Amino acid sequence: MTIDTAAIPVGPASPADLRRCAEAVRRAVAPLRLNTEDVLLAWGMLPAVYRAPEAQDLQDALITIGPAAVEIATGLGSACTAIETLADELEAIERERDGLVERIARRSAPGLYQAPLPDDRFGRAVADAVRADEEAAFRRDCATLVDRWDAAVDACAASLRSIPEIPWSLSNLLCVDERLVAEASTSITDAAALPLLARLAEHGGSGAAALLTAHPEWTGILHRARPAAVAAWWNALPAATAAQLTAAIPAVVGNLDGVAIAARVTANRARAASRVEELLRQRLDAVGVVDGLGTSFRVPRAEANRRVSDLDREIAYFQAVQDGRKQLYAWDPDHGSLIEMSGDPATATSALFVVPGTNTRAESFFGDVPVTRVAEWETSTARGSVVGFTVLTGPMPQLDDIPTGGGPQFSTQALQRAPEYAQFVQGIGAASPGLWTMSYEHSYAGAIGSAAESYGGIVDARFLAATVGAVGPYEPVADTKYFAAQGPDDINRYYAGLRIANVGFDVAPESIPGVKIVETGLPGTNPGNVIVGGPVGIVADSIDHHNALMSDDESVNGPVLDYVRSLLRSHGEQG
Numbered sequence: 001m002t003i004d005t006a007a008i009p010v011g012p013a014s015p016a017d018l019r020r021c022a023e024a025v026r027r028a029v030a031p032l033r034l035n036t037e038d039v040l041l042a043w044g045m046l047p048a049v050y051r052a053p054e055a056q057d058l059q060d061a062l063i064t065i066g067p068a069a070v071e072i073a074t075g076l077g078s079a080c081t082a083i084e085t086l087a088d089e090l091e092a093i094e095r096e097r098d099g100l101v102e103r104i105a106r107r108s109a110p111g112l113y114q115a116p117l118p119d120d121r122f123g124r125a126v127a128d129a130v131r132a133d134e135e136a137a138f139r140r141d142c143a144t145l146v147d148r149w150d151a152a153v154d155a156c157a158a159s160l161r162s163i164p165e166i167p168w169s170l171s172n173l174l175c176v177d178e179r180l181v182a183e184a185s186t187s188i189t190d191a192a193a194l195p196l197l198a199r200l201a202e203h204g205g206s207g208a209a210a211l212l213t214a215h216p217e218w219t220g221i222l223h224r225a226r227p228a229a230v231a232a233w234w235n236a237l238p239a240a241t242a243a244q245l246t247a248a249i250p251a252v253v254g255n256l257d258g259v260a261i262a263a264r265v266t267a268n269r270a271r272a273a274s275r276v277e278e279l280l281r282q283r284l285d286a287v288g289v290v291d292g293l294g295t296s297f298r299v300p301r302a303e304a305n306r307r308v309s310d311l312d313r314e315i316a317y318f319q320a321v322q323d324g325r326k327q328l329y330a331w332d333p334d335h336g337s338l339i340e341m342s343g344d345p346a347t348a349t350s351a352l353f354v355v356p357g358t359n360t361r362a363e364s365f366f367g368d369v370p371v372t373r374v375a376e377w378e379t380s381t382a383r384g385s386v387v388g389f390t391v392l393t394g395p396m397p398q399l400d401d402i403p404t405g406g407g408p409q410f411s412t413q414a415l416q417r418a419p420e421y422a423q424f425v426q427g428i429g430a431a432s433p434g435l436w437t438m439s440y441e442h443s444y445a446g447a448i449g450s451a452a453e454s455y456g457g458i459v460d461a462r463f464l465a466a467t468v469g470a471v472g473p474y475e476p477v478a479d480t481k482y483f484a485a486q487g488p489d490d491i492n493r494y495y496a497g498l499r500i501a502n503v504g505f506d507v508a509p510e511s512i513p514g515v516k517i518v519e520t521g522l523p524g525t526n527p528g529n530v531i532v533g534g535p536v537g538i539v540a541d542s543i544d545h546h547n548a549l550m551s552d553d554e555s556v557n558g559p560v561l562d563y564v565r566s567l568l569r570s571h572g573e574q575g
Helices: 015-044 055-060 065-108 121-161 168-173 178-182 188-200 208-214 218-222 227-235 239-248 261-290 301-323 373-380 399-404 412-431 445-455 527-533 535-550 554-574
Strands: 327-332 337-342 350-355 386-392 436-442 461-465 481-485 498-500 503-505
Touching: 015 065, 065 121, 065 188, 188 208, 188 218, 188 227, 208 218, 208 239, 227 412, 239 261, 261 301, 261 327, 337 373, 350 373, 350 412, 350 445, 350 554, 373 386, 373 554, 386 412, 412 436, 412 445, 436 445, 436 554, 445 461, 461 554, 481 554, 535 554
Parallel strands: 350 386, 350 436, 436 461, 461 481
Antiparallel strands: 327 337, 337 386, 498 503
16 A cells, blocks of 8 residues: 555545534424424314214324324434434544645655655665555554544444334333423533433432443443533432432443532442452452462462552552542543542532643552652642542553553543543533632643643643643633743653654643743752763653652652642632
8 A cells, every 4th residue: 555645545424414414304303393282282172173972082093193203303313413423423533534644745745854765775675664664554544544434333323223113102101301302402412411311310210220231332422421411410310319320320420520529439439349349359369370279370470479469459449449548539440540539529619630641550549659649748738628639531651652652752642531631620610610720730641631621621720740741733721820840851851842743742831821930949960870870860860850740748849739739729719
């Protein structure tokens, strides 16, 4: 395959055409119920003009068309929502295709980046290998586009197949909230999710678990609803129904943005108890391998011991959650997300969102040196006025991935995490309106916070702690205050402001218009380390000073910790 824009696959349908089709169906459906009511009104006059024993039977013959019309309108509305959702997905993928076209166009354009063709055998071999790698990457990107298109089409087909086909004679068995059908939704995703939430809450939530077992695809639809819409639904529930849902479907309640914070913590505390039981069983098997009692005799003893140690740390963490010593706000192990809360949202006037960067994973929350230390320090010194969240919404880049073509030099994962982080921010705002919010972003997380703003992840202040900055073009939010702190020899300074395609970040944090620079108190490179370690010593100092901004040690990170605390206190008191 040649690296050529003509070889890039084309999407299966035009998003604009899909939306036009859905809109045409909605316009056609709109008069259906009104016309049905007119028919029933006219037909209801039959006994007055036709006095006979069978007149009432004739009148009753059309009673079922009323609920049937609601069923038809509901089904067609769900079909339109599925098609509009497909259009949204295809449009998002189309933007990625446009980026691929642009990348190929830049590669083909004459300019400074074209090296002269080598005239020696070794040079030609290297050039051929580079070209082969580029073509392989190009093929993978094209295949990814096709896979994503196929997944979007399959999801749409599944949504369409899930629309119930209920006979008119059974229409009374289908509980449809006519307000949801009649009222125009401000969001396509809400139009899909709100009826499902209403179904889960029927009969006090007693059938919610069975419904989700029968319809596992509902979970993904629910999580795409706007947090504000979820909050409105949740806050309108009777207390008994909310408690029943929390107990019956804790994995949904514990991860649904817009649900009350206390309910989410309660749901995830129950999930932690189940997780502890599962981990204890795994530990028993792992210990058996160490003792030579298991079936996996080929596992080296050192590896088996490491497995037991890892399990012990995770068990201790979830036991702390189970006992209430830690507060788990969100946890989706299949996606790699975990959000821990510290402090009391009931008394807080400010909220701090700490987003750790490169190398963060769920395991970073376990053990004696957890990634939650900055949030815990700020909440513990705020005397109840601050609630903190340490936020991992999904997989983050790992340094170990650099040799295989991944790692923090790529902006890909930042763009993937951005809508998730925006959803989290909006969820806190919907569940606890009135909180003054600050996002404390370290390292790679700065790119996530910057991209999240375009998805509505707007906070009152962003503190860029040794971050990579942003992918340009980037404009700060008018009502958000920006702060940046970075050691004089921070490792990120070596490449801040540089980007080629999806490699690098071209907007350095200290270059953002209106940003206030905060002194870290960190030293520069230690001359002694340079003399002893040379370049290795320089890099070691740079990394240490970079990581210092995620420390709760006041002797290391005191100026930044104090500055953040003063911001949280002053703005929280004003709010």
